[in-house]
Amino acid sequence: MIDRALLLSLSALVCVWVFQAIYRIYFHPLSKYPGSKVAAVSDSWWEFYWNYYRNGELLFEIDRLHKRYGPVIRVGVNTLHISDPEVYQDLVRTNSSFTKDPHFYLNISFPGTLIGETNPAKHRVRRKVLAPALSGSRVQELAPAILTKTKQLIKRFEEVADRKSPICITAAAKAFTMDIISKIVLGQELGCVTEPNFRNQLTEYLEAGFKIGWVGTAFPTISSIALKAASMTSFVLFPMPLFSFKRACLNITGRYLETFNPHQAGSQLSSAARQLQKSYGERSAVIDMLMDPNSAKDHQAPNLEELNDELVMLLTAGNDTTSTAIIYGLYQVYTRPAIYNRIFRELTEEFPSLEEDITYERVRKLPYLTATIKEILRAGCPLPGRLPRTVPQEGYRLYGNYLKPGVNIQMSPYILNRHPDVWDKPDEFIPERWLTDDVARLDRYLATFNKGARQCLGRELAWCEMWVVFGNIFRRFQITPYNTTDKDMEWKDLILVAYKNKFYATVEKKLT
Numbered sequence: 001m002i003d004r005a006l007l008l009s010l011s012a013l014v015c016v017w018v019f020q021a022i023y024r025i026y027f028h029p030l031s032k033y034p035g036s037k038v039a040a041v042s043d044s045w046w047e048f049y050w051n052y053y054r055n056g057e058l059l060f061e062i063d064r065l066h067k068r069y070g071p072v073i074r075v076g077v078n079t080l081h082i083s084d085p086e087v088y089q090d091l092v093r094t095n096s097s098f099t100k101d102p103h104f105y106l107n108i109s110f111p112g113t114l115i116g117e118t119n120p121a122k123h124r125v126r127r128k129v130l131a132p133a134l135s136g137s138r139v140q141e142l143a144p145a146i147l148t149k150t151k152q153l154i155k156r157f158e159e160v161a162d163r164k165s166p167i168c169i170t171a172a173a174k175a176f177t178m179d180i181i182s183k184i185v186l187g188q189e190l191g192c193v194t195e196p197n198f199r200n201q202l203t204e205y206l207e208a209g210f211k212i213g214w215v216g217t218a219f220p221t222i223s224s225i226a227l228k229a230a231s232m233t234s235f236v237l238f239p240m241p242l243f244s245f246k247r248a249c250l251n252i253t254g255r256y257l258e259t260f261n262p263h264q265a266g267s268q269l270s271s272a273a274r275q276l277q278k279s280y281g282e283r284s285a286v287i288d289m290l291m292d293p294n295s296a297k298d299h300q301a302p303n304l305e306e307l308n309d310e311l312v313m314l315l316t317a318g319n320d321t322t323s324t325a326i327i328y329g330l331y332q333v334y335t336r337p338a339i340y341n342r343i344f345r346e347l348t349e350e351f352p353s354l355e356e357d358i359t360y361e362r363v364r365k366l367p368y369l370t371a372t373i374k375e376i377l378r379a380g381c382p383l384p385g386r387l388p389r390t391v392p393q394e395g396y397r398l399y400g401n402y403l404k405p406g407v408n409i410q411m412s413p414y415i416l417n418r419h420p421d422v423w424d425k426p427d428e429f430i431p432e433r434w435l436t437d438d439v440a441r442l443d444r445y446l447a448t449f450n451k452g453a454r455q456c457l458g459r460e461l462a463w464c465e466m467w468v469v470f471g472n473i474f475r476r477f478q479i480t481p482y483n484t485t486d487k488d489m490e491w492k493d494l495i496l497v498a499y500k501n502k503f504y505a506t507v508e509k510k511l512t
């Protein structure tokens, strides 16, 4: 009897599933759009296959589908993906009322953080609070510290050059960006550049968490339970790398708040705490702004967990993005002697002596180096994929067809940065394209940092790091890939770019 009931229930379930699949493929309002039939039935299974089983290949499959079907394809039950520079401009224009898709962002980030917040009003407040910590003028103030960090890195390069042993460029670049972002966000740098292998426990957690990549969006239910569990990490031991990373940050954040409580600053701060503050001489503008209830209208100081969530997201956003650009840039330039020689000539003209400091103020004025960095950002594209946005209340007309509120539209910097309507020879690395009269148009279409209200907040910082580190390395060293070829530099999209293998190189010092 029970078996019969079970069988009936299962048959009913299968029938519902089949009818639902038929509806989604043939009768759903998005059924007129070409694309993947599997995705039209279930986003999860499609994502599971391409991003989990094939480990980060969904973006390339989307690119293939665009080449087959044109600028708009269906990539989910309720989701389209576009490959059209003009539609992109429309979605990200300053007063656009498109919002971030909450289902997607809440599976890859923490709720309430600048990156994860999907409510525009709340996002505006959080952005106002954090913007001064990463603004252009703040970056100018940070530039000397970035140069000091670069000099530490240069010292490590000189040591391997003297020993004639190879260096892991991947680890060195990640150590460099981690030291800079940890100082800005946590008020103390993690000291990775001076570690023997350029890494410490915290960066190992981060790297292990990063390898998990798209698990969050392939398994949304598991992921949302896991992220909720993560917010209890102060008292629950959860054996996952991201959670270990969160816990380690929580220790640092807790200690910071004990000694640098901005409510007390200057008045009731205990003399011991004041002494500590003096001896560290270190503050985090990020934490101080977040904890100050007056830093923006309608801002409420977060509790320790919420604060820590924000810091973890900022550390993640500021580390693997810029380091990817550095790794990609060093490989591309040093494997193209004509490009390297031109940069070297430009640098030696501006900085004839090796004793001179290659500073942010001066290096940023070099046109060919700047053009090369733009090309690195276009072709290397550290955050390559999908960025889904939700159609607002008023709906949206896409090529004359009305889309209802709630439909999601994805757009990928990797695909936009290679669109043939904008980019001539998109698969080639050509810095010179940025030295023509066409540069304003190209700048407009470069999608690397995204545009509009949700564009990257760390853009100025990333540019400063790249100018200073590239300027110093290109001026001082000849680098040759060691057991590293184009094959090793192939990549997958694990939310951030994940190269197939690490980039190793040998280093020779320039004598003049």
Ligand code: HEM
Binding pocket: 114, 115, 127, 134, 181, 314, 315, 317, 318, 319, 321, 322, 325, 381, 382, 383, 387, 413, 447, 448, 449, 450, 453, 454, 455, 456, 457, 458, 459, 461, 462
């Ligand atoms: C080359 C380096 C970088 C690239 C290519 C990059 C790219 C991006 C992109 C494409 C977005 C939009 C994401 C979306 O719409 O979902 C973004 C947002 C963001 N980035 Fe970056 N980023 C870089 C460096 C940094 C750095 C150094 C920081 C410093 C903490 C940072 C912090 C952020 C933050 C906080 C957001 C969210 C902004 C908001 O929603 O208001 N990024 N970034």
